[in-house]
Amino acid sequence: MSEALHIACPHCHALNRVPPERLGEAPACGRCHRALFDAHPVELGVDHFAIHYTRSDLPLLVDFWAPWCGPCQVMAPHFAQAAALLEPRVRLAKVNTQNEPTLGQQFGIRSIPTLALFHHGRELARQAGAMATADIVRWTQQHLVARA
Numbered sequence: 001m002s003e004a005l006h007i008a009c010p011h012c013h014a015l016n017r018v019p020p021e022r023l024g025e026a027p028a029c030g031r032c033h034r035a036l037f038d039a040h041p042v043e044l045g046v047d048h049f050a051i052h053y054t055r056s057d058l059p060l061l062v063d064f065w066a067p068w069c070g071p072c073q074v075m076a077p078h079f080a081q082a083a084a085l086l087e088p089r090v091r092l093a094k095v096n097t098q099n100e101p102t103l104g105q106q107f108g109i110r111s112i113p114t115l116a117l118f119h120h121g122r123e124l125a126r127q128a129g130a131m132a133t134a135d136i137v138r139w140t141q142q143h144l145v146a147r148a
């Protein structure tokens with residue numbers, strides 16, 4: 001017996017209920033019918049951040065970045081690859097701190113890129129500076145194991 005997980009859709013942000021054993025079976029959103037996991041980070045703004053941050057049962061790994069930041073551009077493809085590797089156990093998201101200064105302030109982001117790992121509205125870990133795909137995956141799994 002397993003309890004359904006609440007998973008926020010990366011497209012329409014509706015909260016879906018998915019049995020854990022079905023996570024790997026390409027579940028679709030009950031509202032917009034698009035894939036709940038498409039191996040891409042979701043772009044989050046202040047309107048939809050909270051549902052992924054507090055209501056979803058998936059850990060949320062956020063890349064706080066800005067368009068003018070060179071190391072952020074370098075890390076972007078690595079972060080996208082990490083999404084393909086970490087889904088469906090972790091939701092990866094990007095917050096453009098230039099467009100979303102409120103979120104940057106809320107989390108006290110002082111340098112970019114900064115990666116932060118959240119679960120159920122709590123911060124588990126954060127790390128400033130660009131990382132390669134394997135390091136992003138290892139870092140995330142380390143902190144999730146430490147918590148379990």
Ligand SMILES: [Zn+2]
Nearest residue numbers: 009012029032
């Ligand atoms: Zn949807």
